[in-house]
Amino acid sequence: GAVVSQHPSWVICKSGTSVKIECRSLDFQATTMFWYRQFPKQSLMLMATSNEGSKATYEQGVEKDKFLINHASLTLSTLTVTSAHPEDSSFYICSAREFSASGYTFGSGTRLTVV
């Protein structure tokens, strides 16, 4: 079945630095990938839709200059949290859908802690 790999699983960074999270579709091509953020004891909130070869589409309230998304190939999307602050600490999850599939496959998530 479709597999989505997300890396890293855990990351701790200092306030003011930038962190890059990778999302790869291992055995299928994904023209569209999605990035979600999950706060403790809350649901997943869609941050942005990553489109291969074009600009990402951000949800209302999400700062596009802070959360940089690059979808340079059909199997890789990256989310860069720039100038991270403690309030950016969260669980970030990506997802993608294989063309012939009817459901979405999620990555295992990235726990970001900004100190």
Add this chain to the structure above:
Amino acid sequence: AQSVTQPDIHITVSEGASLELRCNYSYGATPYLFWYVQSPGQGLQLLLKYFSGDTLVQGIKGFEAEFKRSQSSFNLRKPSVHWSDAAEYFCAVGVNSGGYQKVTFGIGTKLQVIP
């Protein structure tokens, strides 16, 4: 816009007992409906989905869900819960938007299984 309501934030059941997790959605037409499970610190795994056809959907791990249009509900059920079912369960609604599905998640129901 679509929305998803999971009225039970936390449920505790005894091992071997039956389980029903409630989900109600709001959307003008019949959406795509999903149930996902998330273990602590992990990504999401698709349990089952409904697009059309038979309103009783069978999923993995012995779960099933029934779509009831009149009640705008898509409740998840399992006849006999196992300790390994303890996790957080998310109901989700997908609607077509700009050439892809936009998925909205409920807040989640945390399931605790006691011996």
